[in-house]
Amino acid sequence: MKKELLIGTALVSTLGAASVAEAVTATMSGNHQTGVEFDSPTSGTDTNAQKNDNNFTVSLSETTDGGMTISSSFKVMDENTKEDYDAGFTLAFTDGSKLDVLNAGNAAGSHAVSIPGSAGAEGVTVTTSNSASTGLDFMTGSTALGIEYHTAADFLADGLKMSFSASTDSGKTNEASYRTDSHVAIGATYVTDLGDSAVTIGAGYTAQEGSTTGFSPTSDPGGMHVGVSAVTGDLTVAVGFADGDTVGGDGDALEVAGDVVSAGVKYVTGDLTFNVGFASGTAADGTMGTAGTTDDSLDSTSASVSYAVAAGVTAILGYTDVDSADEGSNDDTDGSAWYIGANMSF
Helix, strand or coil, X not given: CHHHHHHHHHHHHHHHCCCCCCCCEEEEEEEEEEEEEEEEECCCCCEEEEEEEEEEEEEEEEECCCCCXXXXXXXXXXXXXXXXXXXXEEEECCCCCEEEECCCCCHHHHCCCXXXXXXXXXXXXXXXXXXXXXXXXXXXXXXXXXXEEECCCCCCCCCEEEEEEEECCCCCCCCCCCEEEEEEEEEEEEEEEECCEEEEEEEEEEEEEEECCCCCCCCXXXXXXXXXXXXECCEEEEEEEEEEEEEECHHHCEEEEEEEEEEEXXXXXXXXXXXXXXXXXXXXXEECCCCCCCEEEEEEEXXXXXXXXXXXXXXXXXXXXXXXXXXXEECCCCEEEEEEEEEEEC
């Protein structure tokens, strides 16, 4: 209860500091991407389908007499999810630091290094009982009642930025599925030059607490990740590693211990961008309260070619191949997929 009062007091007091009589500044942005995906499952019939990804975002901001900027946003998305009103408030201070209030996310996830991979909208669906992940931030959960503080640039050392986050009880009723009660996390990004290369190192650590009406997991969700990205002229090379615990399965009824290794390359020449990426994840899942003993696995290799047709218009050709196993047995729902389409952004 004390955490909720502190967060509520911080929100009311900071917003109450504003003395702006006119309407806030609103800006709009978004994209429309459409194309065709061709799926070739390992076992089954080849299929094709149109893929759409449409997003329209309204960003709102205003600056107080004291120089602090208050901002928020909402998004109208594609046919499957009509809107997203979950954004809280971001308070940007005159020293370059920021504070996110409500749905602030997880500081560890904020500093996960971006690993190049296919820019296409293709994907391969594997069996739902496979708990392996391929993202570096798979363990970075939080609740809506949270804050994240971002330091200004060059914090403690030139090129260093850090974030600290915490959230408290989601208010969800205890049931058989796992309920995240709170989290704390720290993340950092360090940027430096190494010869002709600009090198970025990102890392994060997070720990969560939660509960169920039955058995709690043998290890609460949480973990760490680290990644390195190097940009030399038009070439970007990145690698990353993550290890931790999370929950999964239908209704988050499984406890999952997993790790991820990922690497990718991006090369830009004129109007063409080439991406190649590889990600490998393993996970041992078990019913809540019982640690898994046999690994699920997911290996994904992807590549794409993007061509800038005109300002804001990009043609994309992408390919992804997935090899997976569930509880140590090959998964015949894996396979490969192609995508050809275009994205228009504004």
